[in-house]
Amino acid sequence: KNQVEQSPQSLIILEGKNCTLQCNYTVSPFSNLRWYKQDTGRGPVSLTIMTFSENTKSNGRYTATLDADTKQSSLHITASQLSDSASYICVVSDRTGGSYIPTFGRGTSLIVHP
Amino acid sequence: EPEVTQTPSHQVTQMGQEVILRCVPISNHLYFYWYRQILGQKVEFLVSFYNNEISEKSEIFDDQFSVERPDGSNFTLKIRSTKLEDSAMYFCARGTPGGQPQHFGDGTRLSIL
DSSP: OOEEEEEOSEEEEETTOOEEEEEEEEOSSEEEEEEEEEOTTSOOEEEEEEETTOOEEEETTEEEEEETTTTEEEEEEOSOOGGGOEEEEEEEEEEETTEEEEEEOOOEEEEEEO | OOSEEEEOSEEEEOTTOOEEEEEEESSOOSEEEEEEEOTTSOEEEEEEEETTEEEEEOTTOOTTEEEEOTTSSOEEEEESSOOGGGOEEEEEEEEOTTSOEEEEOOOEEEEEO
16 A cells, blocks of 8 residues: 655744655655645645656755655755745655556644744 | 635535535646545545546545536536535645646635534
8 A cells, every 4th residue: 555654743943944854655656756835724835846767856945855766755944934834745646557646645744933 | 826726615514415615727727636634634635537537536535426527617526415524624636737736726624514
């Protein structure tokens, strides 16, 4: 069964600090991995998408890495801001036939304090 | 401007009643998805819809559920006879031309009494 595990479950940091969120997956056949940011009461917003051949992808202060051999990904947030407080969700899709089937992690709840 | 608009934002329904959740993608796309998120739990895939047909569905998407694109614009999720455990946030998403979920709406909170 496809699974996506994220750690830590929650994280509290001070504004301006960096942090790294982890994602381990067992999804096959692997198609792509996305990181989403979900603000409370809102839908998820895509931050990065990575395919099998990509190791690193950046989007502003967000940098995602992917190790397809160990089936691990990380999301690094640089110089955190109060608005970064949200749930960060790792989603790994397999491709069965012509369709993409996403498996969601439970997310990491990030709180940034002033 | 949101890519995907969902209505209503909150729906309260008696158990056993039918409910229809609506999604309006602003631009023309072929791929659409429905997800649900029970309070405090992870997002779960329900169904993907391509070119006016269901392409994939999860084990959650049983005979109680159906999806339609009745007028070529709105995309609906119908739950025929709601149960208490159907209470959740329901998210609609549209996909990229490659068929990957990309833009989510802000969801409909469904409360079953």
